[in-house]
Amino acid sequence: MEEHEPLLDVMSELATSASAFQRLSTTNGPAAAAAAAAATRQMSDDEIIDVSLASVGGGSGGSGGAQAEPPGSDNESDFGAHSKSYGTYNASSEDTDLPLGVGQYEDFHTIDWLRDIARDRLRHRHIVKKKKESCWDSLKGWHDAWSGWMCVLIVGCAAGLTAGVIDIGANWMFDIKNGICPSQFYFSREQCCWDSNSTFVQQDCPEWQTWPNVFGATDAHGVWYYLLQYFMYVFWSVFVGLLAVTLVRQFAPYACGSGIPEIKTILSGFIIRGYLGKWTYVIKSVTMMMAVSAGLSLGKEGPMVHMACCIGNIISYLFPKYGKNEAKKREILSAASAAGVAVAFGAPIGGVLFSLEEVSYYFPLKTLWRSFFCALVATFVLRSINPFGTSHLVMFYIDYNSPWFFFELIPFIILGVFGGLVGAFFIKANIHWCKYRKASKLGLYPTAEVLAITLITAVISFPNVYTRINTSELIAELFQQCGPEDSTDLCDYNRNFTNVNHGSESAESGHGVTRALWQLSLALVFKLLITIFTFGIKVPAGLFIPSMAIGAIAGRMLGVAMEQLAFHNPEWFIFKDMCNRNEACITPGIYAMVGAAAMLGGVTRMTVSLVVIMFELTGGIQYIVPIMAAVMTSKWVGDAVLKEGIYDAHIYLNGYPFLDSKLEFTHTTIAADVMRPR
Numbered sequence: 001m002e003e004h005e006p007l008l009d010v011m012s013e014l015a016t017s018a019s020a021f022q023r024l025s026t027t028n029g030p031a032a033a034a035a036a037a038a039a040t041r042q043m044s045d046d047e048i049i050d051v052s053l054a055s056v057g058g059g060s061g062g063s064g065g066a067q068a069e070p071p072g073s074d075n076e077s078d079f080g081a082h083s084k085s086y087g088t089y090n091a092s093s094e095d096t097d098l099p100l101g102v103g104q105y106e107d108f109h110t111i112d113w114l115r116d117i118a119r120d121r122l123r124h125r126h127i128v129k130k131k132k133e134s135c136w137d138s139l140k141g142w143h144d145a146w147s148g149w150m151c152v153l154i155v156g157c158a159a160g161l162t163a164g165v166i167d168i169g170a171n172w173m174f175d176i177k178n179g180i181c182p183s184q185f186y187f188s189r190e191q192c193c194w195d196s197n198s199t200f201v202q203q204d205c206p207e208w209q210t211w212p213n214v215f216g217a218t219d220a221h222g223v224w225y226y227l228l229q230y231f232m233y234v235f236w237s238v239f240v241g242l243l244a245v246t247l248v249r250q251f252a253p254y255a256c257g258s259g260i261p262e263i264k265t266i267l268s269g270f271i272i273r274g275y276l277g278k279w280t281y282v283i284k285s286v287t288m289m290m291a292v293s294a295g296l297s298l299g300k301e302g303p304m305v306h307m308a309c310c311i312g313n314i315i316s317y318l319f320p321k322y323g324k325n326e327a328k329k330r331e332i333l334s335a336a337s338a339a340g341v342a343v344a345f346g347a348p349i350g351g352v353l354f355s356l357e358e359v360s361y362y363f364p365l366k367t368l369w370r371s372f373f374c375a376l377v378a379t380f381v382l383r384s385i386n387p388f389g390t391s392h393l394v395m396f397y398i399d400y401n402s403p404w405f406f407f408e409l410i411p412f413i414i415l416g417v418f419g420g421l422v423g424a425f426f427i428k429a430n431i432h433w434c435k436y437r438k439a440s441k442l443g444l445y446p447t448a449e450v451l452a453i454t455l456i457t458a459v460i461s462f463p464n465v466y467t468r469i470n471t472s473e474l475i476a477e478l479f480q481q482c483g484p485e486d487s488t489d490l491c492d493y494n495r496n497f498t499n500v501n502h503g504s505e506s507a508e509s510g511h512g513v514t515r516a517l518w519q520l521s522l523a524l525v526f527k528l529l530i531t532i533f534t535f536g537i538k539v540p541a542g543l544f545i546p547s548m549a550i551g552a553i554a555g556r557m558l559g560v561a562m563e564q565l566a567f568h569n570p571e572w573f574i575f576k577d578m579c580n581r582n583e584a585c586i587t588p589g590i591y592a593m594v595g596a597a598a599m600l601g602g603v604t605r606m607t608v609s610l611v612v613i614m615f616e617l618t619g620g621i622q623y624i625v626p627i628m629a630a631v632m633t634s635k636w637v638g639d640a641v642l643k644e645g646i647y648d649a650h651i652y653l654n655g656y657p658f659l660d661s662k663l664e665f666t667h668t669t670i671a672a673d674v675m676r677p678r
Contacts, residue, residue, distance in 0.1 A: 105271045105326065106271070107271060107272070107273040108270070108271065108272065109270075109271050110269050110270055110271070110657060111269045111270075111271065111326040111327060113269060113327050113362070116325050116326055116327035116328070117327050119325060120321075120325055120327070120328055123321070124144070127140065127141050127144050128141065144321060147319045147321055147322075148319075148321070148322070148331070148332075148366075148370060149370065149373065150319070151315055151316060151318070151319050151322060151332055152332065152335045152336075152370045152371075152373055152374040152377075153373070153374075153377055154315050154318075155308070155311050155312045155315050155332065155335065155336050155339060155374055155378075156339050156373070156374040156375070156376070156377030156378040156381065157377055157378070157381050158311045158315065159307075159308040159311055159336065159339040159340060159342075159343055159374075159378040159381075160339075160343055160377065160378040160379065160380065160381025160382040160384075160385070161381055161385070162285060162307060162308075162311065162343075163304060163343035163344065163378070163382050163387075164343075164381070164382050164385030164387045165285075166285060166288060166289055166300060166304075167387035167388065168188075168385075168387045169289045170288070170289040170292045170293060170300060171188045171190075171387075171388075171470075172186065172187070172188045173240065173289050173290065173292070173293030174292060174293040174295075174470050175188045175189040176236060176293070177232065177233050177236040177237065177293065177295070178210060178211070178229070178232075178233070179208055179209050179210035179211055179213070179214070180208075180209055180211075180214065181207060181208055181209070182207075182209055183207065189205070189208050190389065191389070192205070192207045192208045193205040193207055193208055194389075210229065211228060211229060211232040212224075212225045212228045212229050215228060230462050233295075233458060233462050233468070234455070234458040234459060234462065236293075236294075237293075237294045237295045237454055237455075237457070237458035238294075238451060238454050238455055238458065240290040240291075240293050240294045241290070241291070241294040241296065241450055241451060241454035241539070242447070242450070242451055242454075243287075243290055244287040244290035244291050244294065244450075244539045244540075245287075245446065245447050245450040245451075245537075245538050245539050246447070247283055247286065247287050247290075248283060248287055248538055248539060248540075249446065249447065249538060251279055251283050252277075252279045252280045252282075252283035252284065253538075254272075254274055254275045254277075254280045255280050255283040255284035255287060255540060256537070256538040256539055256540060256541070257536065257540070257541055258302035258303060258306070258535070258540075258541060258542050258543060258647075259284075259302065259303055259305060259306025259307075259309075259540075260302050260305055260306070260358075260359065260647050261647045261648075261650040261651045261654065261656070262275055262306075262656070263305060263306060263309050263333075263337060263359055264358070264359045264361075264647060264651065264658060265651060265656040265657070265658045266309075266330075266333065267330050267333055267334060267337075267359055267360055267361045267362070268361040268658050268659065269326075269327075269330070269361065269362075270656060270657055270658070271326070276309055276310045276312075276313035276314075276333075277310065277313070277314075278310070278314055280306075280310055281307055281310035281311065281314065284303055284306060284307055284310070284540050285307060287539060287540050288300050288303050288307075288540040290539075291539045291540050291541065292470075294454050294457075294458075295454075295457055295458055295461055295468075296453065296454060296457055296534055296539070296541070297457060297471070297527055297530045297531040297534045297546045298531075298534055298535065298539075298540075298541035298542055298543070298545070298546060299471065299472075299541075299542035299543065299544050299545025299546060300344070300540070300542055300545070301341075301344035301345060301542045301544040301545060302344075302541075302542030302543055302544055303540040303541075303542050304340045304341070304343060304344040304542075305337050305340035305341060305344070305359070306340070307340065308336040308337060308339050308340030308343070308378075309333050309336045309337055309340065311336060312332045312333045312335065312336030312337075313329070313332075313333065313336075315332070316329050316332045316333075327362070330361070330362055331362075331364070331366075331367045331370070332370075334355050334359070334360040334362075334363055334367050334371055335355070335367065335370045335371040335373075335374040335375075336374065337351075337354070337355045337359050337360070338351040338352045338354065338355035338371040338372070338374060338375045339351060339371075339374045339375050339377075339378035341354045341355070341375075341613070342375035342376075342378050342379050343378045343379065343382045343393075344544070345393075345394060345544075345613050345616065345617050346379065346382070346392070346393025346394040346616060346617060347612065347613045347616035347617055348372070348375035348376050348378075348379045348616075349372075349375075349612050349616060350609055350610075350612040350613030350616050350617075351371075351375040351613075352368065352371045352372050352375055353608055353609035353612050353613075354606070354609040354613065355371055356368070356371075356609070357606065357607070357608055357609045358604070358606055358609060358647070361661060379393065394617055395472050395473065395475075395476045396472075396475055396476050396479055396617050396618050397617075397618060397619050398479055398480065398481075398589065398593075398618045398619055398620050400481045400587065400589070401620075401622060402481065402587040402590065403622075404587075404590055404622075404623065404626055407574045408562075408586075408626070409626065409629055411558055411562055411591065412591075412594050412626045412629050412630050413629055413630065413633050414558070415551070415554065415555055415558065415591065415594050415595045415598045415630050416598045416601075416629065416630035416631065416632070416633025416634040416637065417633060417634075417637050418551075418554055418595070418598065418599070419551055419595070419597075419598030419599040419600075419601055419602035419630065419633075419634035419637075419638075420598075420601075420602045420633065420634040420635065420636065420637025420638035420639075420640075420641070421602070421637060421638075421641065422528065422550070422599065422602060423547075423599060423601070423602020423603040423634065423638050424602065424637075424638050424641035424642040426528065426531070426532060426547075426602075426603055426646070427603065427642055427644075427645070427646050427649050428642060429532045430531075430532050430535055430536065430646065430649075431649050431650075431653055433532060433533060433536070434536045434650070434653055435653065437449075437536065446537065446538040447538075449537055449538070450537050450538060450539055453530070453533055453534055453537060456530070457530055457534070460526060460530075461526075464519050464522060464523055464526075465519065466516075466519050466520055466523040466553075467523045467526060467527065471545050471546065471549050472545060474523075474549055474552075475545070475548055475549055475552050475592075475596065477490065478490075478552040478553065478555075478556045478589070478592040479552065479589050479592050479593055479596075479618060480589055481587055481588075481589050488512070488516070489512035489513065489515050489516040489519075490512070490513065490516040490556075491512075491513075492509070492510040492511065492512025492513050492516070493507040493508065493509055493510055493513065494507050494508045494509075494510050495507035506563070506566065506567045506585050506586075507567065508564070508567060508568075509560065509563075509564055513560065517557055517560060520553050520556065520557055521553075521557065523553060524550060524553045524554060524557075527546060527549055527550050527553070528550055531543075531546045531547075531550070534546075535646075536650075543603060543604070543646060544600060544604075547596075547599050547600045547602075547603045547604075548596040548597075548599065548600050549596075550599050551595040551596040551597065551598050551599025551600060552592040552593070552595055552596040552599075553592075553595075554595045554599070555588075555591040555592040555593065555594055555595020555596065555598075556588050556589070556591060556592040556595070558591050558595070559586060559587070559588025559589070559590065559591030559592060560588050562586045562588075562591070563585065563586040563587075563588055566585040566586050567585065570585075590620075590623055590626065593614065593618055593620060593623060593627065594623070594626050594627055594630045595630075596614070597610060597611070597614045597627045597630055597631050597634075598630040598631060598633070598634040599634070601630070601631040601634040601635055601638075602634040602635075602637070602638045603645065603646050604645045604646060604647065605635055605638060605639070605644075605645035605648075606631075606645075607631055607632065607635055610631055611624060611627050611628050611631055614627050615627065648660065
């Protein structure tokens with residue numbers, strides 16, 4: 001395909017030139033058109049391309065609709081105000097300069113890719129020709145060469161800084177639901193307890209005061225203590241939920257939702273004015289922390305991509321090369337989306353692959369390099385901020401390297417089937433609910449909908465410890481392996497640790513594990529159902545974390561079942577080579593990781609980028625094969641039930657003009673089938 005690109009460019013430019021000649025014959029008469037045609041016949045091929053490029057520089061609007069005149073344009077001729085004649089474009093003349101006006105597209109229109117790319121080629125050719133004339137022009141040439149790298153450098157720094165502030169702010173706002181740090185109210189619970197020796201024991205941190213303690217309740221097992229804690233949890237959730245939806249509706253209506261469907265549409269060439277503006281960026285940054293602290297079943301990872309693209313759009317206007325050319329601007333937006341995923345998951349390579357696989361429409365090789373550099377810078381800045389205080393970029397990092405065995409591919413594939421089926425069910429149910437919202441009077445009351453869902457979520461979540469805590473903390477707990485320091489119900493095994501440096505031995509599950517499995521099963525059903533109604537409300541709402549939580553719960557439950565099966569039946573031939581060591585035969589945390597990847601793959605239909613994100617997210621590079629098997633199975637099963645993922649389904653639901661470059665179209669109709677004789 002690459003070897004035919006020059007020929008296609010020449011053909012398209014000649015066609016544009018021909019249309020310009022036709023306009024000349026209309027405005028200036030046949031004589032002018034004939035003179036221009038005669039002059040063109042005497043020119044070389046390069047000069048012909050120059051003429052066509054000049055005509056493109058002053059041409060009409062994009063393919064989506066009418067185009068407004070650029071600021072400062074006198075519209076002297078169809079070839080631009082700076083042309084010396086209709087037939088030639090003399091770029092070497094001293095008084096000839098590059099047309100500075102760049103066409104602006106109207107809202108909800110599609111850009112003209114060929115025209116914008118041709119304009120950039122004309123601009124670049126003009127700069128190259130002028131470099132040899134003076135030192136100043138040479139300096140401008142160097143500036144043009146490194147402006148792309150400087151732009152993505154600034155975007156990466158801003159994206160990393162934004163992610164760090166949001167991570168710290170979201171953790172603090174979520175902890176406020178449970179209590180406050182009297183000495184420093186702006187500290188989260190973990191920061192407040194850093195000076196204490198009891199950081200890991202939540203009930204015994206004296207520096208942190210729960211709300212019942214603040215109001216005088218001291219008996220942690222009393223009814224009044226529980227009811228007061230329950231009330232403050234629900235009150236704070238509803239309050240910040242109301243504040244979030246009010247800010248979105250009043251200041252930035254585009255700040256709601258995930259943003260990834262719209263980003264895919266914008267990167268394909270569609271114009272949505274204000275969607276990547278400064279107010280959208282500011283309001284979404286603030287309200288996303290509020291939505292997470294409200295306890296809604298949503299995540300901040302998807303909106304991170306939207307905010308990073310807002311940063312890319314804002315910074316691009318500092319560089320006219322990108323700010324005045326919509327096609328070139330989308331190169332910066334592709335790099336910004338990679339940085340958004342990189343800081344959301346701490347996965348720079350996965351972010352680049354996500355931009356390539358999922359959102360980008362036009363992704364040349366230089367955009368790949370700049371996306372990698374932008375993701376690298378953003379990750380470095382976030383690592384320097386260290387928002388979690390653990391020297392890791394995310395909360396899901398694992399510190400074990402337990403092996404997995406070949407026969408475990410069977411339960412891993414079962415998790416893949418689960419992810420594909422449940423993911424397809426989630427997409428269908430969510431799209432059905434969104435259609436109902438659009439068609440009914442419910443869509444007229446977005447504030448009431450947000451308040452109702454927030455209230456229902458808070459009231460049902462508090463009694464269950466696995467729905468009460470932050471979803472990211474839940475996933476981190478499900479990924480971990482039980483050790484001597486763990487005292488949760490999920491790690492309540494009948495084992496005695498005689499050596500803390502020794503691995504965990506297989507043991508029979510206690511009553512705490514049984515109780516935890518019941519609570520996890522209820523949490524699985526609740527999170528699946530409430531996420532269907534939450535995704536699409538008028539607050540920032542990502543889907544990565546809720547999907548991973550659902551899959552991680554299912555994976556952990558299956559992992560515990562396999563663990564107990566191996567413990568009670570060590571004589572089975574599949575367990576003989578596994579259970580003769582002083583370590584656990586099965587590691588349930590691995591199943592949680594695989595389940596999280598399978599569910600996320602079933603919802604989004606991501607493959608390569610998802611696998612890379614998962615091993616960068618957890619640091620478990622030795623578990624790539626199980627994750628690959630589950631993700632691929634999830635995609636196959638999901639595609640068999642429903643072709644599109646959640647983002648494509650919302651693109652079609654909203655009626656965006658998105659033409660997926662990955663789809664194959666089979667055309668069997670010929671011209672004679674649609675032509676009618678006069």
